[in-house]
Amino acid sequence: MIQPREIRLCVPVLARVEGEGALDLEVHGGRIQTLRLRIFEPPRLFEKFLEGREYQEVPDMVARICGICPVAYQMSAVHAIEGVFGLDPGPWVRAMRRVFYCGEWIQSHALHIHLLAAPDFLGYGSAPEMAAAHPEAVRRGLALQEIGNAIMCLFGGRSVHPVGARIGGFHHAPAAADVVTLRERLRAALPLAEALVAWTAALPLPENGQDFVSVALRHPDEYPMNEGHIAASNGLDIPIAEYEARFAEHQEPHSTALYATLDGQPYLVGPLARLNLNQDRLHPSVREALARTGIPFPSRNMFHSIVARAAEIHYALLEAIRLLEGYREPPSPAVEGTPRAGTGFGCTEAPRGLLWHRYDLDGDGLVRHARIIPPTSQNQARIEEDLHRSLEALGLDKDDEALRQRAEMVIRNYDPCISCATHFLTVRVGRR
Numbered sequence: 001m002i003q004p005r006e007i008r009l010c011v012p013v014l015a016r017v018e019g020e021g022a023l024d025l026e027v028h029g030g031r032i033q034t035l036r037l038r039i040f041e042p043p044r045l046f047e048k049f050l051e052g053r054e055y056q057e058v059p060d061m062v063a064r065i066c067g068i069c070p071v072a073y074q075m076s077a078v079h080a081i082e083g084v085f086g087l088d089p090g091p092w093v094r095a096m097r098r099v100f101y102c103g104e105w106i107q108s109h110a111l112h113i114h115l116l117a118a119p120d121f122l123g124y125g126s127a128p129e130m131a132a133a134h135p136e137a138v139r140r141g142l143a144l145q146e147i148g149n150a151i152m153c154l155f156g157g158r159s160v161h162p163v164g165a166r167i168g169g170f171h172h173a174p175a176a177a178d179v180v181t182l183r184e185r186l187r188a189a190l191p192l193a194e195a196l197v198a199w200t201a202a203l204p205l206p207e208n209g210q211d212f213v214s215v216a217l218r219h220p221d222e223y224p225m226n227e228g229h230i231a232a233s234n235g236l237d238i239p240i241a242e243y244e245a246r247f248a249e250h251q252e253p254h255s256t257a258l259y260a261t262l263d264g265q266p267y268l269v270g271p272l273a274r275l276n277l278n279q280d281r282l283h284p285s286v287r288e289a290l291a292r293t294g295i296p297f298p299s300r301n302m303f304h305s306i307v308a309r310a311a312e313i314h315y316a317l318l319e320a321i322r323l324l325e326g327y328r329e330p331p332s333p334a335v336e337g338t339p340r341a342g343t344g345f346g347c348t349e350a351p352r353g354l355l356w357h358r359y360d361l362d363g364d365g366l367v368r369h370a371r372i373i374p375p376t377s378q379n380q381a382r383i384e385e386d387l388h389r390s391l392e393a394l395g396l397d398k399d400d401e402a403l404r405q406r407a408e409m410v411i412r413n414y415d416p417c418i419s420c421a422t423h424f425l426t427v428r429v430g431r432r
Contacts, residue, residue, distance in 0.1 A: 021416070023387075023407055024254070027396050035391075037384050037411065039257040047370045055081050055167060055339060055365040062357075062372070063161045068111070068417055071104040071152065072350030073372075074165045075226055076357040080346030081167050084361050087337035092330045093169040094226075095323045096155060100165070101225045101348070102316035102323075103151025106144060107159065108351035109271070109309040112415045113200060114141025117306050120409040121203040137199070140192050144313060147189050151320060154182055169334030179327040186321050193314040194289050200310040201293035205303040206409075210389055212382060213262060214273035214298070217349050223281040223315055224274060226348050231277055232262065233298070240347035243356050249373065259381045260373065266381035269353025270414065271308035272299065283318045286311050302386055305413055309351075339365030350375050352415055376416045383414050 026034035046065055050058060062077045063070035075097060082089065114137060115127040124130040131138040149159035154174045156162020164170050217228030218237070231237050238246060249258040261267070276298035279287065290297065290311055295304055339361070346357040353375030360369040390410045391403060398406075 021411075023411070025391070025403070025407065030396055032388055032392065032396070035384060035388055036252075036254040037380060037387065039255040039380070043256055047372055050359075050367045050370040053367050055361060055367065058359070058367065059165045059167065060161075060163055063163075063165075065372070065374075066417055067160050068108050069104055069350045069352065069355075070161050071100055071156070071165070072348055072355045073357075074162070075101060075348045076346035076355050076372075077359070078165060078167055078346070079226070079348065080344035080357045080359045081361070082337065082344070083346070084342040084344035084359065085167075085337040085340060087168060087335060089169045089335045093333070093335070096170065096173075097165075098226055099151060099320045099323045100155040102320040103148045103155070103159075105148070105225075105316045105351055106313050107146075107148025107152065108415075109313050110141050110144035110148060112351075113196070113306055113309055113313075114138055114145075116415065117412055118203070120405075120412060121205060121306075140196065144189060144192060144196070147185060147317075150182060150185065154178060166334055168337050169332075171333065173329045173333035174327075176327055176329055179324055183321060183324045183327075186317050186324075190314075190317055190321075193310070193317050194285070196310045197286075197289040197307065197314055198293060200307045201295055203306065205301070205306070206390075206406075207301065208303060208390055208393060209300040210302060210386065211300065212302075212385070213265065213267040214276040215262060215267045215269050215354060215378075216274040216277045217347065217354065218277060219281065221281075223278050223283075223319070224349050228347075230347065230354070232267065233273075233276060234262075236262070240356065241345045243345070243347065243373075244358075247373075247378075249377070255380065257377045257380055258373075260378040261381060266385050267378070268302075268382050269375045269378050270305065271312050271351070271353075272302065272305040273353065274349060275299075275308040275311060282311065283315055285318060286315045289314060302410070302413055305415075309415075339363065352376060352379070352417055354378060374417070376414075379414050379416065383411060383416070386410055386414075 022038040024034060024036045024038060050061060058077050058081060059074045062073040065073050119127055119130045122130055152159040152162055155170060156164040164172060214233040216231060217224035218231035219228035229237060229239050230243060247260055247262055249260050252259055279297050293307065295307060341361060341363045343360050348355055355375055356373040358371040359367055362368055387407055387410050390406060394406050
């Protein structure tokens with residue numbers, strides 16, 4: 001008969017996540033008594049930095065919030081401000097913004113799959129360790145990431161904190177010859193992306209079905225990226241302007257990141273939530289690749305997130321190719337707008353999920369108030385809920401190292417973007 005242990009597990013620094021966080025776990029009498037995903041980075045105050053700034057400054061400022069998904073922050077911001085001005089940039093800008101976003105999805109998902117998540121499923125402590133045994137996988141990941149970066153550079157001038165986006169469109173339109181060259185690179189990468197869907201599905205992913213609410217944008221015609229209304233697997237269907245009526249943030253003492261809930265309950269945002277709600281909007285080739293895996297979607301297994309990311313890489317390549325067919329340089333890459341007072345809302349799908357912005361502007365176009373709700377804070381309550389269920393399903397009688405490994409696997413599976421971290425993990429376990 002197994003005797004219940006009292007376990008105190010402290011993971012002071014989480015490795016292979018973008019940022020610095022920690023996990024505290026206490027088990028008494030065979031039950032989890034305390035579980036805290038601690039985010040201890042200091043508040044970054046970007047919303048306050050924006051106050052008093054001119055509207056033209058906002059896209060470049062919010063791009064600095066994240067080095068992995070700057071396009072998402074720019075796109076949510078420009079949509080919100082254009083909404084205040086009543087500005088429609090037109091079909092060329094709309095299409096090229098979607099291509100720009102495809103680049104970010106490709107580079108971010110490729111990074112996470114190959115360098116952050118795959119080592120967990122293949123039994124390695126780091127990507128360099130995995131690369132020695134699986135060099136072809138790492139090369140594929142770096143190649144796909146570089147293609148995503150190339151798309152971002154084409155429209156943004158650079159891949160990290162790009163500077164090409166502006167209210168009304170872009171500062172510069174890519175040359176037609178450069179677009180042709182890039183489009184051929186995208187076509188050449190399609191076999192890599194299709195193979196990646198099968199490769200991720202063949203990984204030894206734990207079986208771990210859970211009940212959770214998926215939340216994502218929903219668009220009448222497209223797989224959601226830049227536009228849509230907010231939908232959920234519980235039947236929710238609201239305009240983005242009504243986000244604050246149903247979703248709320250609160251502070252937990254152990255985290256500097258706010259927690260978000262839907263009608264008081266945790267919820268999931270990100271690639272699995274998007275796929276669960278929007279698989280009918282995928283390109284037929286992507287649906288066929290997913291069908292060959294044998295994994296049924298919608299899925300209740302959070303570890304199928306890695307397959308969803310691979311499917312979105314495949315989709316983003318196909319979508320970028322489609323949008324760049326017959327590319328023509330426009331007379332102007334942007335439409336000018338007239339500042340006016342009002343409140344605007346922007347909501348797009350960052351690689352990690354729903355990214356919601358609200359801006360209050362005065363008549364001169366100065367920011368009076370800003371609110372930005374990133375996907376990682378929306379997922380934080382769901383991560384803790386998942387940790388609780390996953391560790392109990394694994395078995396709390398497992399040794400401390402097994403519990404630590406599963407806990408880190410669960411956290412990394414969400415690809416939390418806290419910021420950037422390169423720390424290695426140490427563990428302290430206290431017993432009574």
